[in-house]
Structure formats: structure tokens, C-alpha cells
Amino acid sequence: MTSHARSALVLGLAALLSSACSGDPEGAAPLAPALASDGVALSGGEGTTFSTGKNAFTQPAENLPQARRSAFFTGNSLFNRNWSTAPASTTGTDGLGPTFNARSCSTCHFKDGRGRPPLGEDEAMTTMLLRLSIPGTDEHGGPNPEPTYGDQLNPLGVLGVPGEGDPRVVTELVEGRYDDGSVYELSVPTYEVRDLAFGELAEGTMISPRVAPQMIGLGLLQAIPEADLLARADPEDADRDGISARPNRVWDVASEQVVLGRFGWKANQPSLEQQNSGAFVGDIGITSPLFPEQNCPDAQPDCVAAPSGGEPEIDQTRVAQVDYYSKYLAVPARRAHRDPEVLQGEALFGQIGCASCHTVTYRTGLVDGQPELSEQTIHPYTDLLLHDMGDGLADGRPDYEANGNEWRTPPLWGIGLFKDVNGHTRYLHDGRARNLEEAVLWHGGEGADAAAAFKALSRAERDALLTFLGSL
């Protein structure tokens, strides 16, 4: 299996390069296109799923044997389950809040998919959140929490505990033009928090909006060897290609040291385990062995006094089940990857520079106890590194070594399936892009050249590129 996958990869890349150089997708034909394309289609290696539709993101890795699936499904259940207010008969899953964003993981990661911003000023924010901090850093170099509200706005509270405030997004349309003269519109969001329960936010509070990302392939991303990620880092832009890929360095709570950041919109989490437990306490209000402290600032007495669901509220067994689940969610295979238009778009993706940051292929390392995630050739379309994306996308809020302009390159696998899974086509960290085209157009900073090149393409070429992105 392994050698087969590897040779498929080599052929796949050859096909990609060949068509990229010749500009003629048909040029790939002599290189056994079926095998080449099929290798390219298996985005998540041997664990790739061929599921489609609403449940496309919910499947276990195809290569996870039945005997190793029970923890996946138990984790799945905990992921979907609503946590209840403590005390409840269901002692294993009580302890919601006291303040929270959501009652379950799946509220925001619905069907293991992607959140979106409210569609207008009148809609509440449910599948994205606002991070808050004031200038300075915490003791480990991370964000300095807003003193009254903490590092994340929790709009909801259990009975008797007020929610912190009601976040809203207001948008404004701005026009732009392609080189061929055709007009496009982008939706520019601004954020406000209404009905703040404990007074105004502190002077200089920085707000970072973030949508819930899709859950697929996370174990594979964790299994990419650190050296391979760092090999692509170019912090001072030594190669003068206008792109300075920077690793984030963040605090690892378990090992109590500074390590490479991989997960989160700013690569601000070192591991899935810390990401998951961080989300439990931050988003649902569930304390865990890793984060035993409830997120109740002193200024919120009802929050401090509310009954606890246990110390901690989720035990290590259950945390481990959710961690296991989050590692093994399969990446769906590409669709229509042999379509000539898709192949043309794939070539353009390389030509205009998208692949400089959206690294197409990695090979995972050997991970102890996780044979299904080991030595897999995967196509995540990310380098997991930080890039300055320009002022237009900037949140202006540093997160460890990520400055206010930098974002981590997000993986592109599965982005063509958001519509099927979540019924929307919203992209970027706050979902401002209303489709893939706008997502490309928003690229600034280090992505500005690629966006400019995209604007210079003909209509047919732009469509081909977008069709390719939709096949991921």
C-alpha cells in the first residue's frame, strides 16, 4: 500500500508540473493519468473517505480498523452531546458554562464542518467567536486577556448567570475591478458587542473574530514532521520571493515549554490535545485536567459562584476520547479531479503562486501508536506557517509570535464541500468571503502578488482556478 501511494504521488506531482509548465492540461495524458490523478485525489492518504453530501466530514479514517473505532465513536458522541447545567443526573457531561459560546462542540463545528458569520446585523453570532485581549502579554508570551471579560467573549450564561455581551457584525460592500474591467464586490465586516454585562471593554481592547474550522484531517496535520514544516520557513524572506513564512512559537501547557504552533487561525495552539481542551473551557465552559480553572473573571460574581460539574468537569478518559476522535476524522477525496477545467485550474494554482504557501503535499512521519496516520502522503494545501496577509485581513491582535497582520495558511482540503456539509460558502478566518472567488481576492500582504495575478487572468482562467478549488 505504502509504496503504491508513494509512486502515485510522484506521478501526480509529475503530472502537475508537466501541465503547469506546458500550460496544457492535456500534456499530463501520457503519464498514466488515471493513476496520477487518483493519487492526487486521495487528499488524506490511505484514510481518505469517499463520502459525499451532508456527512462528508463525519466519517472515520477509511484505514482505521473496526477494532480501533470504538473510541472514535465515543468521542463523536461527546463531540455532539449538549453539556448540561450542573448538577445533572448525567454527571459525566454536566458543567456547562457558567458562561459559554455553545453547548456542544458540534454547535459550531456542525457535522464536523465550518462555521460562518451572522448573515446580517440582526442575526446572533453562533458558529464563530471573538477573542479579546489588551496590549501586553501573559506570563508565557501569549495574549493578555481583557481584565473584565477574559480572552474570549462568552455571549451566553446558564440560568442565573448573565452572558457577557451580544456580538454583532456589520458589513459594508466595497467594489473592485478585474484587469479585464469586470467588477466585483467584497463584504467588509466590522464587529461590535452590544449589551456588555459588565461595562465597556478596557481601553485598547483588541478583538479577533474567528469562525470554527472544519475538523477533517487534523491528526494528519499533527503528524507532519516538525522539521519538514520548518524547512519551508523563511522568516527574513531570504529568497526574496516576497513571502516570509514564519513559524509561531507558543506555550505548551502539558510540557511547560515553548514549542511550534500548528493549530488555530494563528497557529496559536501546539497540539490537538491543547486545542481541544482549550475549546472545552473557552467555548463550552468545561474544565479539564489540562485547564482546571473555570473561565470566570473576578468581575463576574454570579459566574464565580455558579455550581461546578466536577473538578475537573471532563475527566481524562473523555478528553482522550474526544482527542482520538478529532485525530481520525477522514479527509474526503477530491471530486472531478480529472476534469480538464479542474486540471487547468490546478496548473494555474501553481503558476500564480498560490502553492507557495498552500503547500500541496506532505508526507506524515511515524507516529507511535497511530499507524493509520503514519507515513501517509497527504495533500492539505497548507504550510501551517504564518504569513502577513495585509491590512485588509488584519485583526491587529498579536497571538504569541504572530503579529496583528499574520495568519496561518489554512488547509484547503474539503473547502469545496462546505456547501454540502454546512449549507454555505463562507471562507477566511471570519467568514467574510462569500465564496471562493472573494477569498482569493481578499489575499493581501504576502498573498497580494498571487491575488493580482488572479485579477489579471481571463474570466475562463479564473473560473478554472475556482473550479479546481471547489474540487478540493
Add this chain to the structure above:
Amino acid sequence: MFAFGSFGCSDDTTERVTEADVVKNYAAMVSANYADSLQGAEALHEAVHELTESPSSKSLEAAKTAWLASRDPYGESEAYRFYQGPIDNDDTSDDIPDGPEGLINSWPLDESYIDYVLDGNGEPLNGGIVNLVDEFPDIDAETIANANTEAGESETSISTGYHAIEFLLWGQDSTPPEDLRPGQRPFSDYVVGEDGTAEHQDRRATYLLTASDLLVDNLSEVNAAWLPGKSNYRADFVAMDPKLALGKILLGMGSLAGGELAHERMQVAYDNRDQEDEHSCFSDNTLADLRNNAASVQNVLLGRYRSVQGASIDDLVDARDPALAKRLRDEIQDALDNIHALEEAGLPLDFVIQQPDEDEGRQHLLAAITALEHFTDTLSEAAKAIDVEVTFDL
């Protein structure tokens, strides 16, 4: 076999079940099943009314009996979920109204949102909508349906439905599992005056009545969507491309068998051994819930529900691959046999899951889970065999 008078051309004369026949018969099953569910809810509502009018141990028992009876048809209807049909549609981009499933059967329940509960030291916390008079001056359907959806949160409430009613009838099951007893709420929780227990008995009664009234409303809505001879979801369902309809039917079966039932309701309880990590935790009715759900899947496979009997998924698969069809029948029966064995042992699930792995009950539970997983895999194969595209919600 020799077919009399057909001279070997049996294929031409044997009546073959069509996809459209299966869809039609399915619609008839669903309709009959929801009619029974509605009837069960109406009987429950009557019994609850009697309890609140004249609370006694007898009227409380009668209400509990009515609740237990109402669970059977509803449990058997759960294979009609998971495909954006009338029961649980949440797709806002289509014409079908949002389904009330979240109001009918949500779990786990936020019981402290509803009424008093005991804290870790066994002391009552007199909270919840029943006791918070200032925050909830009036208890009506809107209050209990919206209580958990403040700030426009999209999630459905967990203060309504069967399990809210169950909690209001039985109370928290705070006895140890080895006592083999469900919750012990006294009928006097509904007695106003000096013989009453707990606080706000009248408000508790109002809550209970409102919740059972809402249950009837919600089931009426679903029932109406499947009534024959109307311009409703059923009419659209039997008129759509049968392949699409079969995709929905299989999605419901596989997602219930392999996802909701095997994993959500059984594997978690098996793995984590939590006393109350079970669906009907106040009444200890969980094994019956499991049996009804497995029966629901079997009903759809075999195209039968009570007096309804007709063209089935089994017939379609059997025509393509008899061995595959037999495996499907055997595997779901295997799951049911194991659940029956658990029921016959007479021990509640919260007791069984806490036993060591060698325990016969735990082994039956594991065997039922495994059978359901096999069934779901086989159902995927069967879908391919009859050319239906489907991805189950596991």
C-alpha cells in the same frame, strides 16, 4: 424451482417489487407509526391532566404507565430521522418547515433548568423555571420552548419533550444502581398546600401540562406531514425520484443503527460506565428505548409496521443478492436478540454497564453494538447493490 405453467420463464411472470412500491409502503408505515405516536402522546396528556387535577400515587402511576406506553411507538419511529424530513429538518434553504425532533426527544436534559435538583451534598437547589418566579412569571409553551434559546442561539431547547416529562414524573434517579430503582419523585410534589412537598407545586403542574401539551402539538405537526391524501411531505416523498427517496430511507436506517443507536446510545454507556449515561435515566426505561430503536430499523428493512406490510428494502436487496439480504436480516435480528436477552435479565441498563466485562449483560450489550455495526456496514453494501448513493451519519 420448477414454476408451474411458466416453462422456465419465471422471471417474466414473478411480480417484482419496484422501487416505487417500496417508497409507497414506507410512507404508509411512517404514517401509521406517527399516528400511534400521537395517540400515545394524547393518552399521556390525559393522564398528566388527571395527575395535576388530583395528585395521588395512583394518578402518578397512571401517568408513568402512559409515558412508558407512549415511548414504544415513538422509539419505533426514529428510523424516519436523519434525512431532513418532517421530524428533524434543519435545512433553512428548503420549503420544509424545521422539524420538532429537538423539542420532542432531546437528551441529555438540563433538569436544573426545569426544577429543583439535589447538589453534590444531597441538598436541594430550588432553581429552574418551576421555582424562579421572578425570571419566569408565566409558564407557557413559549417559555419552556424558548428557555434555552436566548440570544438567538440556534440550538433547540432541552427543557421540553419526553425526557422533561419523564423528569417531572420520576424525578432524579439518585439511588445507587444496585438498588435497581428509578427516580422517586413523590406525588406530593404536585399537592398544593401543607401536604405538598417541594416548592411551587402549582407551577410544576403547569410545567408538566404545558410540556405534554407541546409534545402533542409537535407530534401532530409531524403526523400531518405524513397523512395520506394530502398535499404534504408524504405526497412529495412518494412523487420524487424513487432513488432519492430510497437514499433518504437508507440514510435514516443506517444513521440510527450505526450512529445514534450503536454509538451514541450504547457504545458511550458501555465505554464510560456512567450510571446515568443512558437515554431514559429517570425512569430506567432505556432498554426498551434500545429495543424500540432496533425494531424501528428492522421494521423499515422488512417493510412492516403493525398492520402495515408491503414491499421492502429487503425485497429489493434480495432480488439483487439474496445472501446479502439474508445477512442484513440476520444482523439486525442478532442485535434485537441481544437486547431482548438484556431485557429478560430484568436489570436496568445503568446497573448492567457498571459490571465487569465478563458480565453476561455487558457481553450482550457489546454483542448488540457489534451486530449493529456489522448491519450498518452491510447496509452500505446493500445500498451499492441497489444503486443508491448514501453516506450515513455515524
